[in-house]
Amino acid sequence: MIYLRLIAESFRFAWQALRANLLRTFLSLLGVTIGIFAIISVFTLVDSLERNVRDSMSFIGDKVIYVQKWPWTFEGDRPWWKYMQWPQPNVREFRTLERNLTNDAGTAIFVDKGNNTFKQGNNSYSNAGLIGISYDYNKVTEIPVEQGRYFVPQEIDAARNVIIIGHEVANTLFPHTNALGGEVKVAGQKFTVIGVMEKQGENMFGAPNFDQMGVVPYGAFAKMFDVGPDGIGSTIAVKGREDDLGLLELEYEIQGLMRNVRGLRPRDEDNFALNRPEMIRQAVGGFFEVVGLAGWVIGSFAILVGGFGIANIMFVSVKERTNIIGIQKSLGAKNYFILFQFLFESVFLSLLGGGIGILLVFLLTLIPQDMMKVTLSVGNIILGLGVSAVIGMLSGIIPAVLASNLDPVIAIRSK
Structure with missing residues (x-):
């Protein structure tokens, strides 16, 4: 007291x-x-x-390793022109990783291109992004579908012309009607809308904004654009398991399989980059x-x-x-x-x-x-x-x- x-x-x-x-x-x-x-x-x-x-930065996922031509950070004394000689990841390498990896929780390949124009009737949306993905892409990075659905394996394997569009794209192309079931024209090809993503809003530092994008099967993307060594480069994304601390086991396994599929000898340097979100974070x-x-x-x-x-x-x-x-x-x-x-x-x-x-x-x-x-x-x-x-x-x-x-x-x- x-x-x-x-x-x-x-x-x-x-x-x-x-x-x-x-x-x-x-x-x-x-x-x-x-x-x-x-x-x-x-x-x-x-x-x-x-x-x-x-x-x-959430679009790059968590506990993910990206197999790419270019590293996100340049380390050591390796000259820049050596990276120019590295090949782009391709579908054959993706299939090899998809079949043989044992420490992954999902493996996907994707390719993207900016500055596209989506059309529907008299409406159009310019400067839109377009991503071509394999089926397990939603295991690596979330595709927040608000209306409709995600792809089914048959649509991905058959490279069907189906598309999931962003919230802003849907409102612009279909201002007074439901976008689901509608047709969107991209690069001269007609796509059927099967899903509309949730509104994401503005991102910092120019990060990809799903509101302004469309997502299509990887094969459908490859039919429209030149994907490969001399064209648009692909990325292989591998999701790690929760019990793999630091993703060390997964990284060693990817490195071994990639070296094998590319025919590298024991003394040869890696000619691919294994990028991880932790580098940016x-x-x-x-x-x-x-x-x-x-x-x-x-x-x-x-x-x-x-x-x-x-x-x-x-x-x-x-x-x-x-x-x-x-x-x-x-x-x-x-x-x-x-x-x-x-x-x-x-x-x-x-x-x-x-x-x-x-x-x-x-x-x-x-x-x-x-x-x-x-x-x-x-x-x-x-x-x-x-x-x-x-x-x-x-x-x-x-x-x-x-x-x-x-x-x-x-x-x-x-x-």
Whole structure:
């Protein structure tokens, strides 16, 4: 009970000091407010940007290895022109992996081409993407079909002219009717719409947007465009199993099968790239770590100034209330009561400044954004309040100790 009374008494003193010197308090808290605002706003923007980037990268899948001609990152001393000599993955290699892999959860081949025009009657949609896929592609990357259905194996094997279109494509080509069962013309070929994908929205950094795409069987794509060594390159995607940590077993198995099917001798270098989403995620994670560190550095200077401001308030407060401290001690107040009283006031003022900074960040998140949704997380709120509390303790500990050690007789006689 005594601790509750101590907290209530300390809160009352802190509130009285705040009201008695509003301008001085406001100017002193400004540093903490700016500092917390800088740190939490940077962290909020970084978290939101990172979340949107990772969502935009979801099209590359999770626990997937991509067999491609070009690596996503260039390592070692291998000259760039050597990559030019590597062959493109082909259907024969895909069939070999599909039949012989034992550590996969799905193997698919796909090929894509941008800048296509979809037509339906008098309506057309330009700059659309087109992807040709094998049946197990939905095991590697989700195809979010909202209306209709996914392909059946017979449609893929027979290279039938059927298509799944994106939400934006469907609304443009079929503005007043249901797209299912309709016909879409692509590159002079007619396709029957069997599915419409869910609305995805804008992606970051130009990532593929299914809203603006069409998906067709791999064979149907190959009938329209030149797919092969001198044309559009294909990609083989292999989904790993959950129990294969790091996908090491799957990677070794793919490497062995690809070397065998390409007739590489033991001393020959690989002439294919095994790309993994972790390469991009690690690079993105490193970038955001640097940005977060910059936020700490920028905000720390403002918080440091704010800490000095609060310390100045506390020293002045001790000076102004020296006589009251002496009366309290003469009536039996313990040193810890005086110490806690001023320390609580310092923390309270710092938390107030930090709370205002967090409120400003929250108001920023209410500004509507088309490309990126900014959200203030609970973790960042706790971080901001925690930093404010620590700054308040550090700023008020010395004035609080000086106040608690005052001699009651000397304190009462002071003016």
